[in-house]
Amino acid sequence: MERVYFEMEFLENVVLNKSNNTEGFSNTLDFVSGSVFLGIVAREYERFSESFEIFHTPKVRFSQAVPYVEGKRALRVPFSFYHSKGDASKVFNAHLNPEKMQYGQVKQKREGYFVLQDELLCFFELGNEYHQKSAYDSQKRKSEDSKMFGYYSLERDSQWVFYVEIDGSIREKDKIIEALEGIKYLGRSKNAQYGKVKIKRIESAKGENVFRISQEDSKNGVVYLYADSEIALFENGESTLIPSIENLGLSSGKIKWEECQIRTRSFKPFNSKRRRWDHSRNVITQGSVIALENVSKSDLESLKNGIGGYLNEGYGKVLVNPIFLLRDIKSKTFEVKREQAAREVKTELIEFLLKARKQKEQEDEIGNQVSDFIESNKEKLKSISNSQWGNIRMILEFSKEEWQEKIKEYIYRDYKSKDKRIKKQYEDCERELLGKLEKENLEFWKLLTIQAPKAF
Structure with a gap:
């Protein structure tokens, strides 16, 4: 099957509730189910001539989306990873260190993801936000009483990656890719402030080829299955x-229960088309580890095709003997840094407020320039009378286009006047005024003619 990769950016926070509770606490999922992407494509169901093969068989499989960090596809922390209580930095593998499990005080590492860098496991956790909301009474135009609710959501500006596996017999691959790319909405409260994402196709995701399928490196013939998705x-x-x-x-082998680390959950998926909850699903969660003994090579190869049901929604993906389960690997914790992308302003109110703020900043800047000019030339400017400032102000008011030339003519006329008193008023400041006339704009001069008479 051909694998096509996609990168997804959260343009807004996304609400993906872990349970179906309508009351009480409900945390958010830390992945995006493949059924979400199947649903995005299924919105254009009637466009496809191969609709049954695409949407109702495992010939097209939509994987779960996981964090995409530094160009690498992250993996959920395996439940076989433990650490000493009070010291989360020293992580070890439970089935490789039974003595620590038996004699030490340990805690299972259940949250977070990791990427593999030069055989170093780099752990990180996803950020989420909580927002308290209230239902709105449109008739009374106020919040409704006793109708408070809250959402935990995954933070915006995070990067995610998923893929679609397409069988060679499917002829409408391009239509599937086209239906997925672009601006989409997912999760709850899509009509409010949540759920906006951008999806684009990428060539590949690093980190897919570092997890070897090899029984030769396993311990005492034990094969470890890592649940890369829910099963x-x-x-x-x-x-x-x-x-x-x-x-x-x-067809062969047995389960070695003492080395298994399995967690489960039950939920009801919601079908947006029918506006109904589907039957409950009981699944083994992503990150679980299943240990097997005496498994044939042909059976190991069959695991590549997936395990269990709902394969078209990304369920049943496992990694066989990945290197992080075969030996202890050094680890570290780091924080994923996300650049806050600039958002395009779309509402008229925000555009108006931004424009008003920019205008206020410009006015403050001009005001400071005028004050500095008056303060540094106070002795020279005080000889100019209020009436002369008033005449300049009148020129500015009624001569919008040629105001610079007319002010220059007015200053030269008074400077060359035979009246020694008028000439004296401009002798000291003629150079400064003409210099500002060439450099500054109309708004500067308007404010100068208002502030200068008040300064003396």
């Missing part, structure tokens, strides 16, 4: 949370 298993047609050789799709 939905079925037993006799019913969903189950207990893995077995059969529901994993294997």
